[in-house]
Amino acid sequence: MKTIDEIIEAILRNALAREISIGTPDGEANRHAYIQSFEGEGERKIRFVVDDLEALKEAGLLHPHRTVAMSIGGADGSDVLALMKRMNLSAGVLLEYDNDAGLNAQERTRDLREDGSLKFSVVIGDAMQKLNTALDKAKSAVKDADTLIVLCFGVLHELPKRSPNYTHDRFFDILFSAFPTVMVYCAEPCAQPEFPLGWPQSVELGFPGVKADRLAGIARFICDRLFVGKADAPEQRGQDLVRMNRDLAVELLHKTLRFSSVDRFHHEMEERLTSFDVQSLSSMLATRIANLEQEIAYRTSDGFRKEYRDHGVNVRDERGAALPIPFTHSRLILRRFAQSHPQLQRAKAEAADFAPPPVPTKAPAVADPVSAAGAPSAASGSDGGKVNISVSNQAGRDVRSTVTNRTFTFNK
Ligand SMILES: C[S@@+](CC[C@H](N)C(=O)[O-])C[C@H]1O[C@@H](n2cnc3c(N)ncnc32)[C@H](O)[C@@H]1O
Numbered sequence: 001m002k003t004i005d006e007i008i009e010a011i012l013r014n015a016l017a018r019e020i021s022i023g024t025p026d027g028e029a030n031r032h033a034y035i036q037s038f039e040g041e042g043e044r045k046i047r048f049v050v051d052d053l054e055a056l057k058e059a060g061l062l063h064p065h066r067t068v069a070m071s072i073g074g075a076d077g078s079d080v081l082a083l084m085k086r087m088n089l090s091a092g093v094l095l096e097y098d099n100d101a102g103l104n105a106q107e108r109t110r111d112l113r114e115d116g117s118l119k120f121s122v123v124i125g126d127a128m129q130k131l132n133t134a135l136d137k138a139k140s141a142v143k144d145a146d147t148l149i150v151l152c153f154g155v156l157h158e159l160p161k162r163s164p165n166y167t168h169d170r171f172f173d174i175l176f177s178a179f180p181t182v183m184v185y186c187a188e189p190c191a192q193p194e195f196p197l198g199w200p201q202s203v204e205l206g207f208p209g210v211k212a213d214r215l216a217g218i219a220r221f222i223c224d225r226l227f228v229g230k231a232d233a234p235e236q237r238g239q240d241l242v243r244m245n246r247d248l249a250v251e252l253l254h255k256t257l258r259f260s261s262v263d264r265f266h267h268e269m270e271e272r273l274t275s276f277d278v279q280s281l282s283s284m285l286a287t288r289i290a291n292l293e294q295e296i297a298y299r300t301s302d303g304f305r306k307e308y309r310d311h312g313v314n315v316r317d318e319r320g321a322a323l324p325i326p327f328t329h330s331r332l333i334l335r336r337f338a339q340s341h342p343q344l345q346r347a348k349a350e351a352a353d354f355a356p357p358p359v360p361t362k363a364p365a366v367a368d369p370v371s372a373a374g375a376p377s378a379a380s381g382s383d384g385g386k387v388n389i390s391v392s393n394q395a396g397r398d399v400r401s402t403v404t405n406r407t408f409t410f411n412k
Pocket of ligand 1: 095096097162
């Protein structure tokens with residue numbers, strides 16, 4: 001294992017001096033290595049999706065033979081293929097920008113597709129520009145399909161920068177208009193939630209044996225390239241610490257703790273891993289998509305946690321109090337069931353039997369998802385349902401408390 005000081009030395013000596021961009025031979029090699037690093041990862045990544053879908057199936061809310069799965073930015077498609085197998089889904093679509101990864105998925109499934117035992121299409125292209133093409137494939141794959149399951153793993157944080165004309169509202173409007181029942185499972189590296197859940201706005205960061213001026217050099221490099229207008233310049237504090245914006249600190253930790261080579265560092269410098277704000281996205285969706293259920297979970301990835309501990313990272317607030325390991329990833333589960341679903345009607349009727357008389361409110365302008373299919377969903381209020389926050393302690397036990405109309409899980 002390289003020490004953090006060796007990593008910092010490698011970055012300061014080589015990385016700051018050179019620029020590598022996509023299109024150069026080095027850039028291509030990096031891109032290839034980057035895409036390869038996601039190969040075969042799908043099986044592991046879909047576990048939380050399978051848990052959720054199994055529960056829905058048991059409740060009579062999921063019918064695999066009428067369900068199509070789609071992965072957006074799914075690299076080799078191992079996520080959607082694993083999901084189809086685990087849940088016995090009737091068809092799947094992969095929408096992937098990278099040509100090699102898409103062709104790889106096509107090649108690996110050729111025999112099964114040709115003998116008719118697998119209904120699986122690959123659409124190679126940009127997530128926003130080819131979304132309707134991919135959805136058309138999903139609709140035509142199964143007669144009477146009424147449910148779409150979408151996997152977005154590690155791609156939503158990239159799309160605002162990489163996909164022309166991408167906006168979250170446009171993307172989700174199209175997805176939720178495509179089928180009567182839509183479930184979207186997102187897992188993304190993310191921005192820190194607000195203190196006290198996450199870190200305070202400004203933190204002081206240090207590594208044992210690393211001089212503050214060297215650390216400040218890297219912090220400034222990342223700040224100048226990825227945080228223009230988003231964070232103040234990092235400030236050296238004494239011999240060992242650098243004060244900086246919390247997301248800049250986590251970005252620096254991603255880029256140093258997970259450092260593998262100078263070339264890879266350059267590739268990683270093309271994107272910010274702390275740009276995705278799951279709570280803003282969730283609030284925006286709550287105002288646009290009627291009857292939407294949402295669950296948010298924050299996590300720290302195992303790899304990050306290990307490196308953080310092994311390198312003895314020291315982070316404190318401005319008054320000197322030690323801060324816990326940050327969150328690195330968020331999961332967002334979105335479910336919108338067809339409102340005519342008999343199981344849903346029964347649950348609503350049962351709830352009404354126990355509910356106090358309703359307080360009259362302005363009727364929400366809710367677009368019926370069935371009739372809205374094919375058209376962008378109308379702006380509408382959320383259904384004002386209960387809001388749960390759940391926090392997992394170190395032992396992974398859930399502690400739940402009801403707070404707003406979305407569900408949060410915090411898993412450190
Ligand atoms: C961080 S990787 C994640 C891969 C895979 N989903 C996983 O979690 O292992 C991001 C993926 O999104 C794809 N991607 C990036 N921009 C895209 C775009 N504009 N349209 C479609 N896919 C895109 C990349 O090619 C890559 O496969």
